[in-house]
Amino acid sequence: AFKMTPNVVFVLGGPGAGKGTQCQKIVEHFGYVHLSAGDLLREERNKPGSQYGELIETYIKEGKIVPVEITCSLLERAIEESGKKNFLVDGFPRNQNNLDGWNKVMADKVNLQFVLFFDCPLEICTARILKRGATSGRVDDNIESLKKRFNTYSTETKPIIEHYAKQNLVKTIDATRPAEEVYKEVESLFRKGAG
Ligand code: UP5
Numbered sequence: 001a002f003k004m005t006p007n008v009v010f011v012l013g014g015p016g017a018g019k020g021t022q023c024q025k026i027v028e029h030f031g032y033v034h035l036s037a038g039d040l041l042r043e044e045r046n047k048p049g050s051q052y053g054e055l056i057e058t059y060i061k062e063g064k065i066v067p068v069e070i071t072c073s074l075l076e077r078a079i080e081e082s083g084k085k086n087f088l089v090d091g092f093p094r095n096q097n098n099l100d101g102w103n104k105v106m107a108d109k110v111n112l113q114f115v116l117f118f119d120c121p122l123e124i125c126t127a128r129i130l131k132r133g134a135t136s137g138r139v140d141d142n143i144e145s146l147k148k149r150f151n152t153y154s155t156e157t158k159p160i161i162e163h164y165a166k167q168n169l170v171k172t173i174d175a176t177r178p179a180e181e182v183y184k185e186v187e188s189l190f191r192k193g194a195g
């Protein structure tokens, strides 16, 4: 169990929308802990002898969403181990399975503040990811994987954003501008206490 009820902001948006970039800035200014579900999965994949290493690798390459039991337990452990209060959960929940799994084991134990949605069209995201792909070493930063990631985002993740929008929990940010400008809008949201 958690020592105190964690505050959680879900951070969603397509591949390359700038979730990680903006989360870093929020961490610097507002003292949140950044938990990227993708980073946690990559870390788990890289652990020698990890039970889930191969599965995670395959899912990431194919742009598919890893079963929620794995992702959710990584998130829960990271929250617990941090001992902190405020969390940016970046790149999760991405599909109905993620949402159901979270609602089953986590939703009652945390305070969901809002969903930060970085809205960015496919063409801009593609350019950003392919540029990053030159140096990132990520197995999914190539045009084949990227097409699959976008497809998963449109068919599976968009409905989750819609689900939260119906509950008036979504704060939408135009993520097409330079990172500093995007952050200005993000900052004012967090200054206001957003939730
Ligand atoms: N950049 C950022 N902002 C910019 C701006 N405003 N203007 C110009 N350039 C900008 O940014 C991407 C690149 O763009 C960087 O080079 C950056 O400098 C530049 P970043 O901040 O990294 O964007 P982000 O939205 O975080 O992109 P990312 O590639 O991380 O998004 P994904 O959602 O695709 O990746 P994630 O790591 O979350 O997931 C990867 C895979 O893991 C998924 O496809 C899935 O297979 C698996 N996964 C699960 O199965 N379950 C989960 O819960 C989470 C992930």
Ligand code: MG
Residues within 6 Å of the ligand: 019, 020, 036, 038, 091
């Ligand atoms: Mg990211």
